[in-house]
Amino acid sequence: MQSKWEENVRRVTPYTPGEQPKDTDVIKLNTNENPYPPCEGVRKAIRDFESGDLRLYPDTDSTELRDALAERYRVKQNQVFLGVGSDDVLSMAFLALFASDKPVLFPDITYSFYDVWADVYKIPYKTVPLDDNFRIDPDKFNQPNGGIVFPNPNAPTGVLESIDTVEKIVNLNKDSVVIVDEAYIDFGGVSAVGLVEKYDNLLVVQTFSKSRSLAGARIGFAIGSRRLIKYLNDVKFSVNSYTMNRLTQACGLASVLDEQYFCDTVKKIIKTRERLKDELLSLGFTTTDSKANFVFASHNKLRAKEIYESLKERKIYVRYWDKPRINNYLRITVGTDEQTDKLIEALKKILGERGVLNERS
Amino acid sequence: MQSKWEENVRRVTPYTPGEQPKDTDVIKLNTNENPYPPCEGVRKAIRDFESGDLRLYPDTDSTELRDALAERYRVKQNQVFLGVGSDDVLSMAFLALFASDKPVLFPDITYSFYDVWADVYKIPYKTVPLDDNFRIDPDKFNQPNGGIVFPNPNAPTGVLESIDTVEKIVNLNKDSVVIVDEAYIDFGGVSAVGLVEKYDNLLVVQTFSKSRSLAGARIGFAIGSRRLIKYLNDVKFSVNSYTMNRLTQACGLASVLDEQYFCDTVKKIIKTRERLKDELLSLGFTTTDSKANFVFASHNKLRAKEIYESLKERKIYVRYWDKPRINNYLRITVGTDEQTDKLIEALKKILGERGVLNERS
Numbered sequence: 134m135q136s137k138w139e140e141n142v143r144r145v146t147p148y149t150p151g152e153q154p155k156d157t158d159v160i161k162l163n164t165n166e167n168p169y170p171p172c173e174g175v176r177k178a179i180r181d182f183e184s185g186d187l188r189l190y191p192d193t194d195s196t197e198l199r200d201a202l203a204e205r206y207r208v209k210q211n212q213v214f215l216g217v218g219s220d221d222v223l224s225m226a227f228l229a230l231f232a233s234d235k236p237v238l239f240p241d242i243t244y245s246f247y248d249v250w251a252d253v254y255k256i257p258y259k260t261v262p263l264d265d266n267f268r269i270d271p272d273k274f275n276q277p278n279g280g281i282v283f284p285n286p287n288a289p290t291g292v293l294e295s296i297d298t299v300e301k302i303v304n305l306n307k308d309s310v311v312i313v314d315e316a317y318i319d320f321g322g323v324s325a326v327g328l329v330e331k332y333d334n335l336l337v338v339q340t341f342s343k344s345r346s347l348a349g350a351r352i353g354f355a356i357g358s359r360r361l362i363k364y365l366n367d368v369k370f371s372v373n374s375y376t377m378n379r380l381t382q383a384c385g386l387a388s389v390l391d392e393q394y395f396c397d398t399v400k401k402i403i404k405t406r407e408r409l410k411d412e413l414l415s416l417g418f419t420t421t422d423s424k425a426n427f428v429f430a431s432h433n434k435l436r437a438k439e440i441y442e443s444l445k446e447r448k449i450y451v452r453y454w455d456k457p458r459i460n461n462y463l464r465i466t467v468g469t470d471e472q473t474d475k476l477i478e479a480l481k482k483i484l485g486e487r488g489v490l491n492e493r494s
Numbered sequence: 495m496q497s498k499w500e501e502n503v504r505r506v507t508p509y510t511p512g513e514q515p516k517d518t519d520v521i522k523l524n525t526n527e528n529p530y531p532p533c534e535g536v537r538k539a540i541r542d543f544e545s546g547d548l549r550l551y552p553d554t555d556s557t558e559l560r561d562a563l564a565e566r567y568r569v570k571q572n573q574v575f576l577g578v579g580s581d582d583v584l585s586m587a588f589l590a591l592f593a594s595d596k597p598v599l600f601p602d603i604t605y606s607f608y609d610v611w612a613d614v615y616k617i618p619y620k621t622v623p624l625d626d627n628f629r630i631d632p633d634k635f636n637q638p639n640g641g642i643v644f645p646n647p648n649a650p651t652g653v654l655e656s657i658d659t660v661e662k663i664v665n666l667n668k669d670s671v672v673i674v675d676e677a678y679i680d681f682g683g684v685s686a687v688g689l690v691e692k693y694d695n696l697l698v699v700q701t702f703s704k705s706r707s708l709a710g711a712r713i714g715f716a717i718g719s720r721r722l723i724k725y726l727n728d729v730k731f732s733v734n735s736y737t738m739n740r741l742t743q744a745c746g747l748a749s750v751l752d753e754q755y756f757c758d759t760v761k762k763i764i765k766t767r768e769r770l771k772d773e774l775l776s777l778g779f780t781t782t783d784s785k786a787n788f789v790f791a792s793h794n795k796l797r798a799k800e801i802y803e804s805l806k807e808r809k810i811y812v813r814y815w816d817k818p819r820i821n822n823y824l825r826i827t828v829g830t831d832e833q834t835d836k837l838i839e840a841l842k843k844i845l846g847e848r849g850v851l852n853e854r855s
Contacts, residue, residue, distance in 0.1 A: 141670060148735060166550050170545065179545050179741070187709070188531055188709060190511075193514060220734045221734045231502060232502050348550055348736075349550050350740070364500075364503045367506050369508075371610050372581075373585055375511070375581070380711070380739075380742070
């Protein structure tokens with residue numbers, strides 16, 4: 134029986150993150166983590182950290198980390214907003230910048246947290262269909278709205294839109310805030326950061342979780358106009374003054390300072406991704422031309438769900454959604470070359486056992 | 495000139511945290527930090543932390559830390575909710591549990607973040623006056639409401655209410671959620687955690703920032719009925735799946751496991767607090783009988799604001815609010831004995847220079 138106090142409870146359907154198996158024996162290609170460790174500077178920052186300092190609150194403005202990001206992205210410090218992963222940044226942006234009665238627009242196939250944030254903050258929204266190749270038609274975003282958000286490259290498809298397409302959407306919507314969610318931009322796309330000087334309604338969101346191997350540290354950031362960042366900070370400081378803990382700030386700073394390691398790691402992942410695409414193709418899969426650290430693949434004879442389950446039995450975790458338009462696709466994180474070998478080997482066995490190993494292979 | 499997109503911005507007045515001077519040369523008694531470092535286990539947890547693991551997302555359920563807290567507080571794991579400091583926990587609780595048109599009630603003198611959360615989430619609220627001794631009258635909370643929240647001991651007064659008073663408020667309000675904010679309970683109060691089995695509408699919130707010397711790590715938690723914790727988690731997982739980073743989880747676990755250090759540290763602070771009260775009394779101050787890690791004091795001849803500013807000139811930071819009823823009080827964090835000596839010495843000079851050093855001294 135429901136108690137009376139339960140009438141005051143906000144009822145929501147939370148986002149379901151990818152499984153995090155406790156078993157360390159698995160090949161984990163399901164949550165787009167980086168297969169390589171963070172840079173040596175991060176290790177050093179932790180080793181040299183003075184634990185006694187934890188008795189003190191952290192710098193609420195994360196000054197050093199924001200300064201480093203501002204320098205790296207050639208913007209001013211007051212154009213950088215920091216959060217506990219890009220999910221925190223996006224959540225704050227929904228709360229702060231989409232306070233309209235008009236619907237927020239996002240693609241029908243997209244990061245599945247957008248509608249969850251809209252629901253929890255009671256923001257109306259409307260999805261805009263991607264075309265049959267999972268591409269965005271900018272003109273479809275030319276309609277009344279209370280804000281726009283889309284990932285570029287898109288998730289879970291990996292499809293990248295050109296900077297011209299991004300600019301067209303921003304330009305068509307100068308009366309609302311446009312958020313470009315660039316969680317995967319470092320793996321081959323051109324960032325919209327270069328456009329923030331021109332458009333004060335553009336917010337670009339990125340994360341340390343993928344290209345910087347720091348998913349476990351929780352760092353995301355946004356770059357935008359001074360005014361946008363001020364509004365974001367006003368709401369953030371109305372929710373929690375101290376979100377970025379001391380250790381995380383130290384790790385983040387060390388990561389930004391090692392540009393070479395960042396570039397090398399990204400290059401390795403891109404190389405493995407392209408090889409993975411080729412191998413999948415030869416096994417009878419079709420894939421999008423992903424520019425992210427994952428591949429989005431569908432087999433021409435075997436249902437994605439069956440492959441997903443068979444891989445899981447073999448302790449290889451990939452991501453599958455039983456959702457319209459994408460329920461015959463797998464999203465496979467790009468791992469190390471060794472992990473990729475094991476994945477391909479497992480797929481060959483699964484397809485072979487069912488007699489659907491493609492002739493091309 | 496305002497752009498059209500700015501019409502969609504949520505306008506708020508953020509909370510103002512205590513100053514965090516960059517100067518390390520100051521005596522910082524303004525944000526109720528613990529003057530002692532966290533336990534040795536925390537140092538070890540950081541030293542032994544495998545930085546390569548940061549490439550992976552943290553355990554979204556913080557299983558080990560929640561298990562340890564459940565054992566420590568003799569509840570079940572599904573009765574424990576974790577957040578990025580108790581501010582994060584309280585913010586989530588406002589969002590999740592106060593979704594009513596009726597006003598949320600809290601004392602007129604209280605933690606100054608409550609009205610900020612109410613504003614940002616558009617929750618109506620009403621303050622309930624404390625009596626002249628800053629005490630809560632439970633009967634004044636016997637009125638229609640959409641939820642109740644109060645700190646015990648109260649901040650910034652330090653006044654502790656008995657567990658009977660707390661139970662009376664909860665008992666009078668079984669139709670709404672009652673949150674007891676116990677940030678300072680470890681310094682001499684009886685926690686309401688023992689009541690959560692009896693009242694499924696009671697949420698008890700605590701923090702690692704004060705008694706556990708981990709303000710810089712950002713850990714807060716709530717204990718309540720299984721149903722309350724489920725509702726809180728549903729909203730939390732609709733905002734951000736991964737909030738507790740790997741390093742913080744490791745530090746928090748180490749802290750909970752060292753009960754002896756926790757007890758010893760708390761005892762030292764209580765001893766210094768009582769000495770500080772006596773010394774202030776002999777200098778012509780009146781203080782509340784604070785049961786927190788701070789003292790709330792007013793001088794009988796010199797205005798609090800002047801003392802606050804004079805102390806700051808001498809590099810001693812305490813907290814002052816220019817707010818009704820408390821604008822002649824200072825909130826002084828209990829530091830080490832050495833810091834207390836320096837504070838008393840500085841106060842003697844300030845009072846002496848103005849010829850208002852109390853005869854009793």
